Amino acid sequence: MLSVKPWRAEAIIRLILNLIVCFCAGSLVVALMNRGAVGRPLRVGQMVIAALSFQGALVVLVTRFLREHETSWREGFGLKNQWHRAVLFGFICASLFLPVGWGLQWISAQLMLHFPKLHLRPEEQQAVRTLQLAVTWQHRLVLGLITILLAPVAEEVLFRGILYPWVKQVGFPRLALWGTAILFAAIHFNLVTFIPLAALAVVLASLYDRVDNLLAPITAHALFNAVNYAMLYSFQDRLLQSP
DSSP states (O other), rough: GGOOOOHHHHHHHHHHHHHHHHHHHHHHHHHHTTTTTTTOOOOOOHHHHHHHIIIHHHHHHHHHHHTTTTTOOHHHHTHHHSSSHHHHHHHHHHHHHHHHHHHHHHHHHHHHHHOGGOOOOOOHHHHHHHHHHHHHHHHHHHHHHHIIHHHHHHIIIIIIIIHHHHHHHHHHHHHHHHHHHHHHTTTTTTSSTTHHHHHHHHHHHHHHHOOOTHHHHHHHHHHHHHHHHHHHHHHHHHHOOOO
């Protein structure tokens, strides 16, 4: 199975270190553009730079990573394995999980509100706050491409395609499942979405195990993002049009 693919540890470490360098460089550029302001939502151009320095850089780095293992995207992540079935399973998985994810997010927000002494407030993700600022169709298109295409591909390749199989292959299947799920949720830097994103990550890893084609979790992740993206702008536009 692809989920126990023997990726080499030194190649993974090199990939992660290079990704950190790219991410830090992008973060520095964004901070300079934002003039060091803390808590201010990123503008569209800043969000594009942030995405390219992480998800974009990751896609480039993974190409070299696969070359080091003398394999291709299709072979390394099973993209040629019954892709029609993988896409179908991805759609079904996302459709079933969406209401569960919304419910978990609502519960997380309610728990934070019921414990005011912890000084925790439900807040939108940085990416969502940037999406809310985009009013032109050009900006929405660019952010949509990042949200629905680039982010799902890059994040699924890293978490389900590389880290999950590697940890599982060295003999720690439970750590592979829950560790990568927690890490996936943590990199979104948002408490209210932590539980639903961790749950989503567990579902996506299980889907990868079942279908043996990374296209399945990519499709599910992309549909999950697409529905939330569409709902955000649909709700926001209705508010703007209301008297």
